[in-house]
Amino acid sequence: MTTSLASTIGPAVPEAVPMSFSGRGREFLKILIAGSLFQIPTFGFYRFWLITKMRRHLWSNTQVAGEAFEYAGTAKELLIGFFIALAVLTPLYLAYFILGLMLEEKHALASIPLVIVMYVLAHFGSYRARRYRATRTIFRGMRFWMTGKGWAYAGRAILWDLATILTLGLALPWASASLERYRMRHTFFGTLQGDFTGSGWTLFKRGVWVWALGIVLVVGLPVGFAAFLHKQGDPAGLWANLTPPFIILLAFLALWPIAMAIFARWQLEGIRFGEVTVSSQLRKRAFVGVFLKLIFSSLAFMICFGLGIALVGFIFKQQILPLLVEFNTVFTHDSELVRESMPGIATVVVVAALLYLVLLLGLGVIQRYFIGRGLWAVMVNSVSVANLPALDAAVAAGQPSGVLGEGLADALDFNVGL
Amino acid sequence: MADAAIFYDGLSARRRAVSIRITSSSLDVEEAGQWIASWPVGKVRRADAPEGVLRLVLQDEPGLARLDIFDGALQSAVQAACPRLHASNPKEKIGRIVLWSAAAAASIVLCVLFLVPVVAERMTPLVPASWEKRLGQAVDNQIRLIVGDKICSDPQGSAALASLTARLRSSNPAAEEIDIQVLDSRVPNAITLPGGKIYLFRALLEKAEAPDEIAGVLAHEMGHAHHRDSLRKLIQTGGSSYLFGLLFGDVTGSGALVFMSRMLVDNAYSRDAERAADAFAGQTMTDLGRSSAAMAHLLKRIEGNESKLPAFLSTHPVTDERLKVLERLVPREQGAPLLTNQEWRALKEICKTS
Numbered sequence: 105m106t107t108s109l110a111s112t113i114g115p116a117v118p119e120a121v122p123m124s125f126s127g128r129g130r131e132f133l134k135i136l137i138a139g140s141l142f143q144i145p146t147f148g149f150y151r152f153w154l155i156t157k158m159r160r161h162l163w164s165n166t167q168v169a170g171e172a173f174e175y176a177g178t179a180k181e182l183l184i185g186f187f188i189a190l191a192v193l194t195p196l197y198l199a200y201f202i203l204g205l206m207l208e209e210k211h212a213l214a215s216i217p218l219v220i221v222m223y224v225l226a227h228f229g230s231y232r233a234r235r236y237r238a239t240r241t242i243f244r245g246m247r248f249w250m251t252g253k254g255w256a257y258a259g260r261a262i263l264w265d266l267a268t269i270l271t272l273g274l275a276l277p278w279a280s281a282s283l284e285r286y287r288m289r290h291t292f293f294g295t296l297q298g299d300f301t302g303s304g305w306t307l308f309k310r311g312v313w314v315w316a317l318g319i320v321l322v323v324g325l326p327v328g329f330a331a332f333l334h335k336q337g338d339p340a341g342l343w344a345n346l347t348p349p350f351i352i353l354l355a356f357l358a359l360w361p362i363a364m365a366i367f368a369r370w371q372l373e374g375i376r377f378g379e380v381t382v383s384s385q386l387r388k389r390a391f392v393g394v395f396l397k398l399i400f401s402s403l404a405f406m407i408c409f410g411l412g413i414a415l416v417g418f419i420f421k422q423q424i425l426p427l428l429v430e431f432n433t434v435f436t437h438d439s440e441l442v443r444e445s446m447p448g449i450a451t452v453v454v455v456a457a458l459l460y461l462v463l464l465l466g467l468g469v470i471q472r473y474f475i476g477r478g479l480w481a482v483m484v485n486s487v488s489v490a491n492l493p494a495l496d497a498a499v500a501a502g503q504p505s506g507v508l509g510e511g512l513a514d515a516l517d518f519n520v521g522l
Numbered sequence: 523m524a525d526a527a528i529f530y531d532g533l534s535a536r537r538r539a540v541s542i543r544i545t546s547s548s549l550d551v552e553e554a555g556q557w558i559a560s561w562p563v564g565k566v567r568r569a570d571a572p573e574g575v576l577r578l579v580l581q582d583e584p585g586l587a588r589l590d591i592f593d594g595a596l597q598s599a600v601q602a603a604c605p606r607l608h609a610s611n612p613k614e615k616i617g618r619i620v621l622w623s624a625a626a627a628a629s630i631v632l633c634v635l636f637l638v639p640v641v642a643e644r645m646t647p648l649v650p651a652s653w654e655k656r657l658g659q660a661v662d663n664q665i666r667l668i669v670g671d672k673i674c675s676d677p678q679g680s681a682a683l684a685s686l687t688a689r690l691r692s693s694n695p696a697a698e699e700i701d702i703q704v705l706d707s708r709v710p711n712a713i714t715l716p717g718g719k720i721y722l723f724r725a726l727l728e729k730a731e732a733p734d735e736i737a738g739v740l741a742h743e744m745g746h747a748h749h750r751d752s753l754r755k756l757i758q759t760g761g762s763s764y765l766f767g768l769l770f771g772d773v774t775g776s777g778a779l780v781f782m783s784r785m786l787v788d789n790a791y792s793r794d795a796e797r798a799a800d801a802f803a804g805q806t807m808t809d810l811g812r813s814s815a816a817m818a819h820l821l822k823r824i825e826g827n828e829s830k831l832p833a834f835l836s837t838h839p840v841t842d843e844r845l846k847v848l849e850r851l852v853p854r855e856q857g858a859p860l861l862t863n864q865e866w867r868a869l870k871e872i873c874k875t876s
Contacts, residue, residue: 126572126573127572128573142616142619142620145620145623145624146619146620146623147623147624147626147627149619149622149623149626150619150623153614153619160570163570164570164571164572165572167572171528171537171590172570172571172572172575172577174569174570174571174577174588175570190768242586242588243535244530244535244536244537244588245530245531245532245533245535245585245586245587245588246530246532246534246535246586247586293535294534294535296535495535496534496535496536496537497534497535498534498535499533499534499535500532500533500534500535500585500586
């Protein structure tokens with residue numbers, strides 16, 4: 105309520121219109137569950153179709169003043185991107201492997217240099233993947249598009265990563281601001297150039313307490329705890345080993361959504377397209393809520409899954425197994441063969457693998473529902489856009505870009521978001 | 523009809539409130555009474571839009587013109603007028619996706635079954651010995667991670683091992699560089715790394731009752747080294763696991779590396795490779811005037827006793843056929859024992875002090 109008051113009273117945001125997300129949770133869940141099940145018989149290839157469907161749903165239900173976005177990418181494009189990434193990466197790995205054999209090195213298979221190559225490619229790929237998604241985003245009959253070079257971006261990102269590591273994370277706000285500026289200034293809506301006005305200093309002021317608390321917890325807590333236990337004269341007890349990691353885990357679970365919320369709000373508020381400005385009233389508790397739902401749903405799912413397996417296993421042992429043995433004895437007339445084939449390690453392995461797959465896919469559905477859709481909805485609903493009429497001046501420009509980045513993201517397993 | 527639709531011309535982001543006149547052949551878009559566009563009904567398609575909005579596009583149009591219809595009555599009228607509204611989103615052919623995925627999986631399986639062995643066979647002689655050595659070094663590191671890196675080096679035992687190695691090598695000028703070491707492991711096993719390094723596991727040594735038994739095993743492993751079996755195996759498993767990894771999206775092949783080393787510990791060579799190594803061992807032992815069958819007896823004995831067989835026995839057991847072949851190789855005249863009693867005792871206790 106205070107948010108709407110602020111936006112109507114504040115003179116800085118004239119006639120701001122809210123963004124809204126109108127997608128139904130059930131519909132998204134249906135996409136996720138069907139898509140996850142289809143991934144089993146397709147050896148995971150269905151992931152490209154699933155991602156495309158998810159994006160189409162999210163885009164088309166994201167509205168600015170009642171006008172919805174549209175996602176125009178196709179699953180086939182993603183598949184082709186994956187093949188291109190394969191064609192790029194396979195020779196790279198072969199060359200790396202053979203080079204490792206040829207060069208005089210003790211640990212020929214030590215993978216540190218390869219990790220560096222992958223790390224550079226990940227930054228490059230993330231920029232190109234963003235470009236792909238931008239050029240597949242349609243709004244008011246025009247597409248977004250991007251200029252800029254993936255390599256130039258990767259270079260900047262690497263230097264900023266170095267700075268961030270050297271300053272124990274203190275440089276992160278300025279790194280984020282610089283990289284976001286690069287991304288947004290190379291993003292266009294037709295002829296309208298994007299910009300990013302968020303400053304590193306603002307993010308620093310908002311987030312420094314999270315950073316400080318994190319450092320205190322990670323460094324201070326175990327040390328303090330160890331000292332405490334040392335005084336008690338039980339330095340090697342079970343509690344000493346278990347408690348600090350547990351508290352750190354809890355602290356991170358609590359701090360992570362807060363940090364994400366601070367970051368997301370800052371990122372949204374900095375977005376500009378020409379005269380069009382964006383403001384956000386994103387609350388930290390909204391993100392925390394989504395994460396709590398994620399954690400409790402995952403736990404509930406795992407408990408149900410475990411109970412289900414126990415029940416099915418019990419019934420199988422009591423009812424079905426004797427039947428099967430009988431059937432096999434009749435069928436093969438060979439008791440020795442039956443004894444050999446019944447417990448069948450291969451069968452157990454296959455069943456275990458399938459169960460593991462179901463567990464994994466189920467957790468994936470829950471994670472995508474809350475992190476993919478949940479956070480998206482919270483962010484969209486927090487945004488107001490001002491000076492929307494300035495968009496009228498934009499004229500169509502830009503072409504759809506290639507899909508290598510998405511392929512790299514898929515092949516290298518780095519997350520480019522939705 | 524009144525302004526019940528919004529038209530975006532695809533050239534600018536201008537939002538144009540329009541009315542739509544539906545004729546039998548086209549949707550005519552009019553802005554304030556002025557005609558601005560006509561869309562042939564057969565080419566009008568539906569695009570993604572939130573609930574309650576009908577978003578239309580014109581097929582084959584290079585631009586991104588959109589027509590958003592909000593009015594329910596007009597939506598029904600348009601839906602009735604445009605016969606191919608949903609043609610742009612044909613029902614996703616899940617069957618085809620499954621089929622192609624299965625085809626991709628099948629092609630990878632076929633490659634693993636038929637192509638990879640041939641490639642490994644052809645590539646093995648092409649790999650320079652220096653590469654093989656370095657590869658062996660890398661595998662060595664992995665093996666020691668898996669098995670543990672306690673190398674037994676009791677001085678007297680090592681001396682006995684060295685003399686046994688020298689005897690074995692003397693009958694085989696081809697076996698240039700053989701490096702045999704004893705690994706402190708409870709699994710009765712012996713493995714050969716690429717580059718010719720041979721690890722004898724302590725448990726196998728403990729189970730042996732005569733020097734000839736161990737000599738036979740070592741000669742057998744020397745056969746593997748001589749035929750570069752482990753390099754061939756490494757190329758084959760490496761290629762196979764890389765291909766399987768691809769299927770599940772692991773392009774980096776990081777899983778393949780670990781898997782390769784594991785496979786080597788469970789060194790299941792092909793039947794042909796085992797037979798060839800047996801022949802090599804038989805030749806070596808016969809040349810030295812010793813019994814070739816001793817090795818087979820040792821392995822048979824372990825097979826009989828162990829409840830949990832090491833993989834190298836369970837996948838390629840000492841069949842009666844193998845035993846017979848080895849027993850047929852009887853030396854023409856008995857040679858001197860390969861180790862003195864004292865040396866044999868020292869060798870058996872090589873792991874004691876270290």
